[in-house]
Amino acid sequence: xxxxxxxxxxxxxxxxxxxxxxxxxxxxxxxxxxxxxxxxxxxxxxxxxxxxxxxxxxxxxxxxxxxxxxxxxxxxxxxxxxxxxxxxxxxxxxxxxxxxxxxxxxxxxxxxxxxxxxxxxxxxxxxxxxxxxxxxxxxxxxxxxxxxxxxxxxxxxxxxxxxxxxxxxxxxxxxxxxxxxxxxxxxxxxxxxxxxxxxxxxxxxxxxxxxxxxxxxxxxxxxxxxxxxxxxxxxxxxxxxxxxxxxxxxxxxxxxxxxxxxxxxxxxxxxxxxxxxxxxxxxxxxxxxxxxxxxxxxxxxxxxxxxxxxxxxxxxxxxxxxxxxxxxxxxxxxxxxxxxxxxxxxxxxxxxxxxxxxxxxxxxxxxxxxxxxxxxxxxxxxxxxxxxxxxxx
Numbered sequence: 001x002x003x004x005x006x007x008x009x010x011x012x013x014x015x016x017x018x019x020x021x022x023x024x025x026x027x028x029x030x031x032x033x034x035x036x037x038x039x040x041x042x043x044x045x046x047x048x049x050x051x052x053x054x055x056x057x058x059x060x061x062x063x064x065x066x067x068x069x070x071x072x073x074x075x076x077x078x079x080x081x082x083x084x085x086x087x088x089x090x091x092x093x094x095x096x097x098x099x100x101x102x103x104x105x106x107x108x109x110x111x112x113x114x115x116x117x118x119x120x121x122x123x124x125x126x127x128x129x130x131x132x133x134x135x136x137x138x139x140x141x142x143x144x145x146x147x148x149x150x151x152x153x154x155x156x157x158x159x160x161x162x163x164x165x166x167x168x169x170x171x172x173x174x175x176x177x178x179x180x181x182x183x184x185x186x187x188x189x190x191x192x193x194x195x196x197x198x199x200x201x202x203x204x205x206x207x208x209x210x211x212x213x214x215x216x217x218x219x220x221x222x223x224x225x226x227x228x229x230x231x232x233x234x235x236x237x238x239x240x241x242x243x244x245x246x247x248x249x250x251x252x253x254x255x256x257x258x259x260x261x262x263x264x265x266x267x268x269x270x271x272x273x274x275x276x277x278x279x280x281x282x283x284x285x286x287x288x289x290x291x292x293x294x295x296x297x298x299x300x301x302x303x304x305x306x307x308x309x310x311x312x313x314x315x316x317x318x319x320x321x322x323x324x325x326x327x328x329x330x331x332x333x334x335x336x337x338x339x340x341x342x343x344x345x346x347x348x349x350x351x352x353x354x355x356x357x358x359x360x361x362x363x364x365x366x367x368x369x370x371x372x373x374x375x376x377x378x379x380x381x382x383x384x385x386x387x388x389x390x391x392x393x
Contacts, residue, residue, distance in 0.1 A: 255285035
């Protein structure tokens, strides 16, 4: 043995470290419910714990603490469950559900399933159910090419028979007719879109599929149905356009609906990250340039440019999406007015930020959006703001 080994053996024998380590291991083993010989016996260890008597006393107090009716005593082991009022009645009622007796359990359905199944074959395409809401897909007329084209023709006829805007204004219920008629058309578009998607884009008829999804996007935007609009635009921008491009299919409306998809995320969801991938370099289509300008005006809170673009919207579908962002930009503009100007004219503010309504309602909105910073309003309808130091918008 070398001198280094002998010195290490002597130090190890004289040092109490090993004994302390063994004592710590024994203590830790006892805490973990193990004997020093590494055999496991949790029952004996728990019984030998010094606070076992205290635990038993606390457990005995549970019936007094929470009420006799909620917990049974530890001696009653015949039925170890909660003793709540009405449990027996509920158990008997649940047992009745598994019986075949109609008076005590589940009753037979009164729906005529055979008649509904036959109506799928006899009814017209406009009566066909949604593909996502039926299990009899093999009998749905919309899953056939003929049925899809019949539904397309029915939708076009319904659009052509819609009353004109002048007739609605003359009858005095323009909004009611708009919502009713557009709602029915959107429901028909949804049925047709689901059928086209279920049949792999109408058996790879991309021209027909794109035509349906484009017109569906237009009327969903006009009706303000953002949920169905997103489904239509995603089908176009993420599925149909990329599939049709390698096939040299003419896509004249692609810039318009791509810009509509960009405006959807910029103005409605305020998710610019989802709109950026669809932007194109400068000197692109005018509609894409318009969507790019709107996005930058929102991003930099350039209210002057945004409201100028709002008034110069090239499409009514774009205006619908810009309307969803209008209150946000109005509020941002009023905050800038309150921190940058000493005073503004009420008529100028209404014209600049496209606010409508009587003067009182407009003043209430300006007072709310400015954070109560209106000092006074003089006889010339001039709004004076309070001054603060180093105020940030």
